[in-house]
Amino acid sequence: MEITAAVVRAPGADFTVEKVELDELRHNEVRVRLVATGICHTDSLVRDAIYPTPLPAVLGHEGAGIVEGIGDSVTSVAPGDHVVLAAAYCGHCRRCRAGQMAYCENLFAADFGGARLDGSTSISKDGEAISSHFFGQSSFATYANVVEESVVKIRSDVPLEHLGPLGCGLNTGAGTVLNELKPEIGSSLAVFGTGAVGNAAIMAAKVAECAIIVAVDIHQSRLDLALELGATHTINSITEDLPTRLKEIVGDAGLDYVVDTTARPELLRQAADALGVRGTVALVGAARPGTEVAFEIGASLVKGWTFKTVVQGSSVPQVFIPQLIQLWLDGRFPFEKLVKDYSLDQINEGFADSKSGVTVKPVIIF
The missing domain is CATH 3.90.180.10 (Medium-chain alcohol dehydrogenases, catalytic domain)
Known part of the structure; x- marks a missing residue:
């Protein structure tokens, strides 16, 4: 046809x-x-x-x-x-x-x-x-x-x-939080890059009742939207120093979780450095094959931290997508x-x- x-x-x-x-x-x-x-x-x-x-x-x-x-x-x-x-x-x-x-x-x-x-x-x-x-x-x-x-x-x-x-996009962001990271109530989570995937992660973090939800981006309009969707703090990484601001928000405890949608090596390094003990960085952004990241593994060894890549929010689509629709109908997504x-x-x-x-x-x- x-x-x-x-x-x-x-x-x-x-x-x-x-x-x-x-x-x-x-x-x-x-x-x-x-x-x-x-x-x-x-x-x-x-x-x-x-x-x-x-x-x-x-x-x-x-x-x-x-x-x-x-x-x-x-x-x-x-x-x-x-x-x-x-x-x-x-x-x-x-x-x-x-x-x-x-x-x-x-x-x-x-x-x-x-x-x-x-x-x-x-x-x-x-x-x-x-x-x-x-x-x-x-x-x-x-x-x-x-x-x-x-x-x-x-x-x-x-x-x-x-x-x-x-x-895809909303499934990836929300699923990374709800299916893969499964943050504890009251935990801290930052999202690097607040496009569709990042904002889906922010909405999911609110569903999961994270106490601190930090949105990081270079577009102020997207950061304003992130606040509307559930972020508790925003950082414009063009006008603010990202490591300093993260330290101000979470203190010496560091972040429990970071969801990175940017796949930029320099940001992934900063995400890892900002983690607390047993913290996790989840990369969902796509980079050119061959892209590498340098992480500090001396002083950070005792943190027991994790870096992982996440695909499609670790979802079973036939199960998770109807769940997202229900969250939307409930006004939570x-x-x-x-x-x-x-x-x-x-x-x-x-x-x-x-x-x-x-x-x-x-x-x-x-």
Whole structure:
């Protein structure tokens, strides 16, 4: 069938909105009519060839929509169901079998391979193959053939337009706090970088009843929003000295937790230095492969501190995304305050606004 999609054809190039062909469903796929999809930093990493999905490609991995058809082996959804689309996973490796889908041993093939596991793509134009199945979905399109593992059925009485970001960015930030770190009531937590992922972590820290929640960023507007969402303190690292301000806030005890969304080595070093005894730094930001960080391991040895990387909030999407929706319905996860709407024709504007800090979470409405 003919669909409309945003295609990136060369590293660093703008997306072009084109008519392309979507092939027939395979046995394990769900055809989804997209209602909306979020724009995420990972999309820009692939657009710029920092991550290895072959171009040309249809990207997008925060889709939300309505099921229009299912393959003959699909059992989790039916036509008419409302769904959020999340990251793909193989479902049969050791990590998937252990319920650790975020750490699927076949993650790169499932999410970044640009094709089905048999090498075919679902999208083409005039005989030209275009990479599909990005994160199992490729949601920068009006329709997508999505692997069943990426599909999360949700209740039909909530608006789909802004739910897509729950599939990646908001899931990552909130899940890192609630699923991975599990901070104690009354603990201290800092978030470095208050974009969509960082603000999701801040909202989750408030849900977890952290006593001190520090937001760190270079955009004052984002810091102001972070205060509205649950931060108790803010630090503008352009105008304030970050180590000094952290010491003023938490004293000699240091921080219990830091969530870093920036993946900047100098900030990760400062995060580690600011930890208290048994503190933890959780890196969720994506860096260019080969990036290294130097940590102090002499005096800090006695702290027993931890550095860990966290993928997709260590979530099982089919379990955690409905939980986030319930928190939103309860008024405890007001992620709609992060969102600004764009049309598909405005996709490049959405990417630019996200990079500049004008928009926290751009969402394309179809």
